[in-house]
Amino acid sequence: MKRRALIFAAAGVLLALPALAMLLGGDVNWDAFDFVVGAILLFGTAFALNYALDRIISPRNRVVAAGAIVLVLVLVWAELAVGLFGTPFAGS
Numbered sequence: 001m002k003r004r005a006l007i008f009a010a011a012g013v014l015l016a017l018p019a020l021a022m023l024l025g026g027d028v029n030w031d032a033f034d035f036v037v038g039a040i041l042l043f044g045t046a047f048a049l050n051y052a053l054d055r056i057i058s059p060r061n062r063v064v065a066a067g068a069i070v071l072v073l074v075l076v077w078a079e080l081a082v083g084l085f086g087t088p089f090a091g092s
Contacts, residue, residue: 004050011042037080045073 015038021028030038052065075084083090 003053007046007049008043011046015039015042041073041077045069 015035018028018030018038019035022030048069049066052069053062056062056065078084079087079090081090
């Protein structure tokens with residue numbers, strides 16, 4: 001239960017960072033849609049991590065699964081943010 005709370009708290013803190021950056025400086029410019037997409041990505045990742053860590057017994061397989069889930073998050077986030085791969089999702 002404690003692990004679940006930490007995973008979802010981390011997702012909430014990561015989502016709050018752009019809002020805090022918007023308040024403190026003018027470099028970050030997110031609108032409501034950006035926060036919705038960020039929440040879907042972060043909390044979807046939190047759900048996937050929680051599910052994988054609950055179902056997988058082997059510690060090695062847990063690390064591999066968690067790493068793969070976080071890698072997918074990072075790649076999707078980078079694509080949406082800067083168009084890393086040049087797909088239409090990046091707005092290019």
